[in-house]
Amino acid sequence: MxxxxxxxxxxxxxxxxxxxxxxxxxxxxxxxxxxxxxxxxxxxxxxxxxxxxxxxxxxxxxxxxxxxxxxxxxxxxxxxxxxxxxxxxxxxxxxxxxxxxxxxxxxxxxxxxxxxxxxxxxxxxxxxxxxxxxxxxxxxxxxxxxxxxxxxxxxxxxxxxxxxxxxxxxxxxxxxxxxxxxxxxxxxxxxxxxxxxxxxxxxxxxxxxxxxxxxxxxxKRKKDKKKPPPADSAEPLPPAPAQPVDKSYLCCEHHKAMIAGLALLGKPELLLETPLALLVVGLGGGSLPLFVHDHFPKCCVDAVEIDPAVLQVATQWFGFSQTDRMKVHIADGLDYITRLAGGEAQARYDVIMFDVDSKDPTLGMSCPPAAFVDRPFLQKVRSILTHEGVFILNLVCRDLGLKESVLAGLKAVFPLLYVRRIEGEVNEILFCQLRPEQKLATAELLQTAQALERTLRKPGRGWDDSYVLSEMLKAVRIV
CATH class of the missing domain: 3.40.50.150 (Vaccinia Virus protein VP39)
Known part of the structure; x- marks a missing residue:
């Protein structure tokens, strides 16, 4: 039958x-x-x-x-x-x-x-x-x-x-x-x-x-049926949770791997006192930029988000807030980077992170949108990255042929490319750098990650004990 x-x-x-x-x-x-x-x-x-x-x-x-x-x-x-x-x-x-x-x-x-x-x-x-x-x-x-x-x-x-x-x-x-x-x-x-x-x-x-x-x-959930909001106004979000959000915790495995990639910057014992400049494209709940902001006290973070509603939810529900060291720019990430790359005084970032979903997954790649990995655009990303910096990309691609094409394009622009597959998920985290001589063998990479973790685990820093940086980098391979 x-x-x-x-x-x-x-x-x-x-x-x-x-x-x-x-x-x-x-x-x-x-x-x-x-x-x-x-x-x-x-x-x-x-x-x-x-x-x-x-x-x-x-x-x-x-x-x-x-x-x-x-x-x-x-x-x-x-x-x-x-x-x-x-x-x-x-x-x-x-x-x-x-x-x-x-x-x-x-x-x-x-x-x-x-x-x-x-x-x-x-x-x-x-x-x-x-x-x-x-x-x-x-x-x-x-x-x-x-x-x-x-x-x-x-x-x-x-x-x-x-x-x-x-x-x-x-x-x-x-x-x-x-x-x-x-x-x-x-x-x-x-x-x-x-x-x-x-x-x-x-x-x-x-x-x-x-x-x-x-x-x-x-x-769609109406909080007060007797007093409906005016037809031309949006309904407010529900009140924020009473209990504070633990900002030291990253629930997404791919976010943990992206943070672990900061070990590639070198000199981990000095990173907490280094005035790092970071660009994060794709705000989501805000956990990724917030984690960096809170654990690296000298860093400045620019986050780019295309949808203002996402910023509203991140602020009201997930403990996200802007400070003098962390600003959110409501803009298309493509336009934002293109504008920076075309300016006379180009902005320079030590770290650039892409964690943005595609709205057209029919191409076999649901993260990031295809335009974010076009070679001409990657050249613009390269132009705003410091010579010692690292470009970190969350890739979700089921099409093997398309994935190989993306990796080849990245390799053409960024000579040093590491890949870390997230176990049990489609996500792969790509760590891209400009200088091939910065290449670290697996043992060196793990030592650097352990040193960074020791620095971040200092008393009073609110480090999550279940998060082991070196574990996140054990499976890294060089393309």
Missing amino acids: NLLPKSSKEFGSVDYWEKFFQQRGKKAFEWYGSYLDLCGVLHKYIKPREKVLVIGCGNSELSEQLYDVGYQDLVNVDISEVVIKQMKERNGSRRPHMSFLKMDMTQMEFPDASFQVVLDKGTLDAVLTDEEETTLQQVDRMLAEVGRVLQVPFLSVGGDIGVRKVQHRGCSPLSGDYVIEDVLGEDRRYFRRLIFLSSRNVVQSEARLLKDASFRAQK
Whole structure:
């Protein structure tokens, strides 16, 4: 019996799933692992007494097994009438407190803030069949509804989405499952409210869509229905969290690797007293420039962000603030660097960091936009980098041919190029320098990183003990 769709587009079709569950019958279908595979993750993030919504439940046994071990406040929804009928018949008498409802997750009938946890096992993958505009609109509606029904809204912005690999029996290296965890800033406290179990093939797209959709979802949440804002004014963001954000913590592995690249500047014992000039293109939640600003007291940071709403969220939710040593420029990074490169008195930076997403991932590269790695533009980047400096780039590229082309272009402009792959992710961090004679062997690089870490670990500096700079540079290779 062949239940596979003729095309991936059918995964988003109601008719496909009705036929699928009719033909499959009572045999459970487990997309991305069973309860035994996933229980470690689920028990970590969900408390037994919390009210949980499972979207796109299908006929998986996951909810039933959660119920049997004590998670009894479970509501399951699916768009298939066939499977909801099957699940009601299967659980009606055995699990009386668990409900199954036929419902479109893009138009759910629950009141606002009805659930403490939303759990999805593969449903977002089924919806995100491509990145056409109609598909992305459907995903956006789904995420907006998830944000609406959660008691604590999800607000991940600019790289503050946590992605963790799920290790379980029978998982091959090419078909691993992933958890997308929604994070509140960098304070090590996950919301434990939004859990997506997803394949590696779409995890990066999903994380990016979460970032894009979360802010829009919050803007739709009305704080005072009796006093709606004027039609020509935007709704305010929700109030900032009461607890302060721990600015010493970097939740993104690629941010940790980018910071570790500062060891390439040399003389690590002097960096805290060196008046470094940094340029960061792509603000996100602000954690990357904020970390540098707080740990290198003599540095000055210019951050470039194209969207003023991102700056607003970073400031209100993630503890970001501008100072006399850190300024945000609302501009297109391409235009900003082009303007600097064309000026008579060219700005000079010791460190330039690119951490900016592409809005057109169809090219096979979702970070950065292709224009940021065009050779003529890279020449402009080179012109504003000091001779001893380092250019650090977050690259997310699945197309091997395109990746080789990007690396070749970088190598043509920056003779010394190191690459550090982020384990379990698509991200690769590229460290680019102008002088080949600066090349460090792996042992030298690790020694330099250890020296920098010793300097940063001094009492009173708020260093995160779990962050080992040398570990981030062990896997570096020279192109």
